[in-house]
Amino acid sequence: MADQDDDKHLDAAERALGTEPREHESAEGRRAREDWDAKLAPLALAAPPVQPPADMFQRIERGIAGEPDTAKIVQLAERRARRWRAVALATSGIAACLMVVVATILTTFPLIEGPITPPAAPQQAYVALVTPEGGEGPAMIVEVRFTDFFGEGTQTGIVTVQPLHVTAPEGRALELWLIPPGQAPQSVGLVDPQSVTLLNVAAEPGDILAITVEPPGGAPGGVPSGPPILSGPLVPAR
Amino acid sequence: MASGERDGPVSLDGANLAESSLEDLLAQVARQDRRAYRALYDATSAKLFGVTLRICRERSLAEEAFQEAFIGIWRTAADFDPARGSALAWMAGVARNRALDLLRKRGRSDTPIEGDALEKLLSEAAVQRAGQADLDALLQCLERLEETPRRAVVLAYCEGRTRDELAAHFAAPANTVKTWLRRALLSLRSCLEE
Numbered sequence: 001m002a003d004q005d006d007d008k009h010l011d012a013a014e015r016a017l018g019t020e021p022r023e024h025e026s027a028e029g030r031r032a033r034e035d036w037d038a039k040l041a042p043l044a045l046a047a048p049p050v051q052p053p054a055d056m057f058q059r060i061e062r063g064i065a066g067e068p069d070t071a072k073i074v075q076l077a078e079r080r081a082r083r084w085r086a087v088a089l090a091t092s093g094i095a096a097c098l099m100v101v102v103a104t105i106l107t108t109f110p111l112i113e114g115p116i117t118p119p120a121a122p123q124q125a126y127v128a129l130v131t132p133e134g135g136e137g138p139a140m141i142v143e144v145r146f147t148d149f150f151g152e153g154t155q156t157g158i159v160t161v162q163p164l165h166v167t168a169p170e171g172r173a174l175e176l177w178l179i180p181p182g183q184a185p186q187s188v189g190l191v192d193p194q195s196v197t198l199l200n201v202a203a204e205p206g207d208i209l210a211i212t213v214e215p216p217g218g219a220p221g222g223v224p225s226g227p228p229i230l231s232g233p234l235v236p237a238r
Numbered sequence: 239m240a241s242g243e244r245d246g247p248v249s250l251d252g253a254n255l256a257e258s259s260l261e262d263l264l265a266q267v268a269r270q271d272r273r274a275y276r277a278l279y280d281a282t283s284a285k286l287f288g289v290t291l292r293i294c295r296e297r298s299l300a301e302e303a304f305q306e307a308f309i310g311i312w313r314t315a316a317d318f319d320p321a322r323g324s325a326l327a328w329m330a331g332v333a334r335n336r337a338l339d340l341l342r343k344r345g346r347s348d349t350p351i352e353g354d355a356l357e358k359l360l361s362e363a364a365v366q367r368a369g370q371a372d373l374d375a376l377l378q379c380l381e382r383l384e385e386t387p388r389r390a391v392v393l394a395y396c397e398g399r400t401r402d403e404l405a406a407h408f409a410a411p412a413n414t415v416k417t418w419l420r421r422a423l424l425s426l427r428s429c430l431e432e
Contacts, residue, residue: 006424013423017394018338019401019416036423037331038323039430040395042373043380044330046363047292047396049284052304056287057279063309 012036172213177224179208190218260325268315275312282326283308286333293337293398295349300337307336341398351399351407356389359396379429387422390415 012029014020016036025033177185191211210228212219219225258266258274260281266274287304294300310332318328352358360377367374380388386408393399393407401419405412 009427010420010423013427014416014419017391017419017423018334018398019394019404019419021342022335022339034322034331037334038327039426040376041323041327041330042370042376043363043392043395044289044334045285045326046366046373047285047288048362050288050291051284052287053301056283056301056305057276059305060279060308060312063305064312 008032016040171216173216173218174211175214175218175224177210177212177228179210181208185210185224187219187222190214260329261320264311264315264318264325264328267312268318278311279308282329285326286329289330289333290337292396293334294341294345295397296345299340299345303337303340304333306340307333310336338398342400345398351393351397351403355397356392359392375430376426379426382429383422383425387418387425390418391422391426394419 011020012032013036015022015033174191176188176191178188179185212224212226212228214225263274263278267278290304291300294303311329318325363377367377390404401412401415404415
C-alpha cells in the first residue's frame, strides 16, 4: 500500500518540481501535483521581484482580445532571422538596410509559433517586414497566411519568414514607398522578390512603409499606381 | 457608486479594489471583471515576473512565459480553489508551470549552474521569511535535509534544472539524482505535516 501510493505521490511531487514531465497527467495526478505546487509555492514566490516591461499589460490584453502581438512577431522573426542571417552574410556583402521594423496588422488573432487557428472572422494576410537583430542583413517578410495546411478542410495560419516573400504579377515590378505622416509617398526603390534586396531608408517610427505593384521600371511619375499590397507603420526595432 | 460594466454581480469600485484581497480579486476575474484583473496585475506582476525570470533566465523567454501565464490566469481564474491554497500561490503555480514549459521547449540547457547558486537562492528567500510563516516553515524543513538533496531540490525548483543538468552538476547518475530528489521530497512532506 505505502510503496505504490508513495510512488504516485512522488511522481506528482517531481512534476511539481519540474523534473518529471506533465504531458500525460491524469486529473487525479493533476490534483496531487497541485497540492505539491501549493506546498512549494512560498519558495517560488521568494524570487526577487522584477518589474516587467511597461507595455506588458497592454500585450496581455491584446492576447486576451485575440489581437496580434507586435512584440511577439518581432521576436519570432528575429529568432528565425538569425538563421537566415548566416546564409545572407555568406552570399552578399551586407550593407545597412532598413533600420526599423514594420508591422502590418490587417486582421486580429493571436500569433503563436507554429500553426494557429483563426477566429471566425474575415481573414486576410498578416505581414511584418523585418530586419534581423542589429539592423544588419536583408530585410525580410514575416507572413501569416491561411491555408488548408493539413488538408482537413480547416484553415490554419502558417507563419513563414522569407526574404521579401511577395510575388509580383507577371510583367510587373514591386516598389517600396516611404510615407511619413501627412506627406506624399516617396519611392525607396524597386524590390526583387527573387533575391535579397538591400535597401537604405532613412525613416522614423510612425512612418508608413508600403509596397505597390508597378510597371517594370517603377511607378510612372514617381506616384504609386494603385493601393499598396503590403503596408504598415514602422515601429522601433528592439 | 460601485457599478459594474457588465451584467452580474456588482464589481468592486476604486475604493474597495485597493482593500480587496487577492482572493477576492481573483474571484472577480473569474467573473470577467477587467478592473479587478488590472488590480491583480498591479499587485502581483513584479513578484510573478521574478518567478518566471528566475526559471527562464533569458529575458525575452521570461516575458513570453509571463504574458502567457497572465493570459492563462484570466482564462482559468475560475479553477482557483481557495480551500487548497492562497491566490498568490495558485498564480505562482501558473507562472512557474508556463515558464517551465517554455524553458523545456525553447530554453537553452547550456547555462551553467553557478557555484553559489544555492546560497544565493536561499539567502534571497531568507530575507523574507520573518514575515511569512509558510515560507519560514518550508525553509526550516529544507534546512533539515542533507546538503546534497537540499541543493538538488532547490536548484530543480527555483531554477528549473532538469535531472540531467543536476546529474552533470553533481557528477552523479541521473537515477541517483532521482533518488535524492524523491527522498528529499518525502522528508519535506513529513516535515511540513508536523
